[in-house]
Amino acid sequence: MEFKDYYTILGVKRDATQDEIKRAYRKLARKLHPDVSTEADAENRFKEVGEAYAVLRDPEKRVAYDQLGRNWQAGQDFRPPPNWDQGFEYHGPGYTGADAAFSDFFQSLFGHAASTDPRSARGASQHATDTHAKVLIELEDAYRGATRTLNLKHSELDASGRPFARERTLKVQIPKGIRAGQQIRLAGQGAAGPPGGKAGDLYLEVEFERHHHFHVEGRDVYLALPVAPWEAALGATITAPTPEGPVELRIPDGSAAGKKLRLKGRGIPGRPPGDLYVVLEIALPRADSAAVKAAYQELEKARPFNPRATLGV
Amino acid sequence: MSSKASPTLAGEILDEQLELSLAELCRACQVAPAQVTEYVSEGIIEPCAGEPGQWRFRGVSVIRMRSALRLQRDLGVNVAGAALALDLLDELDRLRMQLRGDAR
Numbered sequence: 001m002e003f004k005d006y007y008t009i010l011g012v013k014r015d016a017t018q019d020e021i022k023r024a025y026r027k028l029a030r031k032l033h034p035d036v037s038t039e040a041d042a043e044n045r046f047k048e049v050g051e052a053y054a055v056l057r058d059p060e061k062r063v064a065y066d067q068l069g070r071n072w073q074a075g076q077d078f079r080p081p082p083n084w085d086q087g088f089e090y091h092g093p094g095y096t097g098a099d100a101a102f103s104d105f106f107q108s109l110f111g112h113a114a115s116t117d118p119r120s121a122r123g124a125s126q127h128a129t130d131t132h133a134k135v136l137i138e139l140e141d142a143y144r145g146a147t148r149t150l151n152l153k154h155s156e157l158d159a160s161g162r163p164f165a166r167e168r169t170l171k172v173q174i175p176k177g178i179r180a181g182q183q184i185r186l187a188g189q190g191a192a193g194p195p196g197g198k199a200g201d202l203y204l205e206v207e208f209e210r211h212h213h214f215h216v217e218g219r220d221v222y223l224a225l226p227v228a229p230w231e232a233a234l235g236a237t238i239t240a241p242t243p244e245g246p247v248e249l250r251i252p253d254g255s256a257a258g259k260k261l262r263l264k265g266r267g268i269p270g271r272p273p274g275d276l277y278v279v280l281e282i283a284l285p286r287a288d289s290a291a292v293k294a295a296y297q298e299l300e301k302a303r304p305f306n307p308r309a310t311l312g313v
Numbered sequence: 314m315s316s317k318a319s320p321t322l323a324g325e326i327l328d329e330q331l332e333l334s335l336a337e338l339c340r341a342c343q344v345a346p347a348q349v350t351e352y353v354s355e356g357i358i359e360p361c362a363g364e365p366g367q368w369r370f371r372g373v374s375v376i377r378m379r380s381a382l383r384l385q386r387d388l389g390v391n392v393a394g395a396a397l398a399l400d401l402l403d404e405l406d407r408l409r410m411q412l413r414g415d416a417r
Contacts, residue, residue, distance in 0.1 A: 026388075026389075029387060029388055030388055033383075033384065033387055033388060034383075035380045035383055035384055035398075035402070036384075036398070036402065038409075046387075050387075130343070147321055170322060171320070171321045171322060172321065172322050172323075172324065173321050173322065173323040173324075175323070175326060178326060179328075181406070182326055182327065182328055183326070183327045183375075183376050184324035184325065184326055184327070185324050185325055185327055185341070185375070186322055186324040187324070187325075189322065189324075201341070202324075203327075203379075204324065215413055216410075217410050217411070218410075271330070
């Protein structure tokens, strides 16, 4: 098991006051809270910070940890010396972490203190049984529906109250019409409850993989579609990709760059379905031959044109 | 519950289509009805129908309420603070979405 440097995790000096530790923790907690942060590993870091704080906020645990601390570096393979905490006495509520998922390192030092704090007692007996996870799907899955196989790890308490990691595989149906940020509740698929209690629910938050062409806002889908200058000027029927496959699309003559064409009901399915917006971009052929150069010069002669007229120059 | 060769599970989407009673919302969030009343009066969640006592809620209320509860528990903010944070997070989400569209 790896040694954890709780001071580095909180970004404080070893001689920080209790107030400094609290300030550092509060700041990091606000930044890393999984409901707030968009960082991919926010949840793990939030837990890590919570664990560090659980030790350093408690003067008894902190002193005990300190006497270990100096000889160890973060990440070093660690085994607690026998009777390392002999002579230290712990009082009152155990740690008040949001859930009992502290690291092996923590458990080896402080055990799995069955908390007597009413706030986390509730957490331990009921809240811990609801679990949540994220599932990444392709945009196309939202159009068709899909099945995803998830490998979930969670900690459970064994008969003697010690936590252990348990892995399980779930096959979950992703319904057609799901949108990014929505949650699917799977009743009874959370962690097992206390002995004799009911299992909690599993909340699955759906996110879309980033798509090469499409970008999604709620139930509407956007596509930036390049067209040639003559297609925009003269009008054309072209082929445009959609998440359901290519469609024929009529570009009206006189279309400017940035023109938005709405394909009603071609967004994410539902009641009502979203729309697909095609935003035109005008792509210019490079003047890489004498013939193309001549054609551009021809156009310039044919149509005096000041694209900056509206800027007053 | 531990399921190796399991059948495919279908859950329910917590969206606008799904309606819950006060009791169902309380169960999902593991709170007492009084706390739901407090959240409603703070504007964190909004009943979609019904007289007080007969309230109905949309599925998204579960997500919002659970988020607010976590923020309160983990960050030590009060109900008004959690409400503010959620509103700002919504705004942030909206702006990020727009930004992603504009960056193309």
